[in-house]
Amino acid sequence: MSEFMADLEGKCPKTTKFNDFFVKLKDYMASFDSTSPQSKDIQAQLSIKSESLFRAMSAFSGTKGGTSEDSWRLVDGLLSLGKGLIEMNKSGSKDITFEQRKELIQSLVKWTRGIGVFVKMASESEGHPIDLSSFGIDYVPSPSKRSLYETHGTFSLPQYLKDLPQTSKDFESFACNGMLDFMSILEAKCPGTAEFKDFFAKVEDYMTTFKSGSKDIKVEMSDKSEKLFRAMSLLDGGKAGTVESWRMIDGMLSMGKLLAEVKQNGSKDLTFDQRKEVIGTMVKWARAMGLFVKVASEKKGKSIDLSSFGIDYTHYYSTLPLKGPNGEL
CATH class of the missing domain: 1.20.120 (Four Helix Bundle (Hemerythrin (Met), subunit A))
Known part of the structure; x- marks a missing residue:
């Protein structure tokens, strides 16, 4: 050194x-x-x-x-x-x-x-x-996704889900990459405060637990969920029991449960019902995350438009791409 x-x-x-x-x-x-x-x-x-x-x-x-x-x-x-x-x-x-x-x-x-x-x-x-x-180390600084999204484009969940993989073994990386992209552009819409930075860092850290393969996953989740809850409370004005908070927690738990179940399938093809559940859970997670951040951002005096994500944040989004057993949409 x-x-x-x-x-x-x-x-x-x-x-x-x-x-x-x-x-x-x-x-x-x-x-x-x-x-x-x-x-x-x-x-x-x-x-x-x-x-x-x-x-x-x-x-x-x-x-x-x-x-x-x-x-x-x-x-x-x-x-x-x-x-x-x-x-x-x-x-x-x-x-x-x-x-x-x-x-x-x-x-x-x-x-x-x-x-x-x-x-x-x-x-x-x-x-x-x-x-x-x-x-001898790659020092090419990759531009932050936040700055890229602010300058060049957006992320549409329905568009992303069109490339939903066929097999269980490919789903974990697909889901994690999609969630990271979603959170990057969502963070780009937020006030650039320490509270929001900490919140997104804790969310990402919490989500990595599901793919860690650790034997002590329950202990890790307990510790990380407590840290995430504290970060949420700071954005929630100390009201950790709001509807938006519990909706987000429910979305996180649903996504974690889904990732664990799909991983157990090994390299098998996802069935039609599994693909349907995968899409529904990812939408549930994204909607809950988006709504929580939107409300928290508005409390800080900054309005957020979530329409670019392609999800109906008022009613259940029923037009996501979903192929049936015979390949029909």
Whole structure:
């Protein structure tokens, strides 16, 4: 990590802002060094150092005060690697398991990419382009779906469902990709506040539980559902028992149950009744999510138009594409 940060700093403009950023970044990462006398008080140190680092990040005009996609990617990478290093320290001298090695490698890649892209964008905003190819990691920053949707287009659920797969084994990725696309454009319509960002992050985290394959899925769901419910309550004005809230919870549970049932079918073809249930459940989930966000957004003074999703949010949508046993619509 020290070599990476030193090499990266060498590519940057020699300015006070970049010098301060790397000083704060190195100081933050030093907190995870198990040989450091400060490591015993790591939480208190991290609180102070993370605030200093964030101020250093915010000094760059190209990062929009630390709230850009690149800034959040860097923060995510720091937290991911920090968590991994803390867990490694707790293991003491024990051998690292295969799963731990895999997770640590992924965290390191995420960390280096997050820092690399942030620095690249910050440097280019200062008129100094940086080539990151020498680090051997794909640093091509993919534009956020939010910005793409704001600029170029929309997402229609009926149109998406026309490509509903024939077999059970292909449904999980199809459903998850569709849900992520739906949430991306829905988030793009919302106020860009911390509460909405947190809500969508918790929804996505909750939905990943259904494809994790974890033996402790019930424990994971309990923890993640509690976090999601708290995020919902903040948007709901503290009224966690509204109709919109319970409708959304029902939609989430229905989708989770469906994904579990379809997975049990293995590679079998989806029957007509199963395809009908799949479509109905995805519509139920999307409608519940849309209505909850619409009401929450309007409480913040921003009206949302959900018509682009192609779903009737007032009455049950009965014209979705659905093929019968003989292929008829």
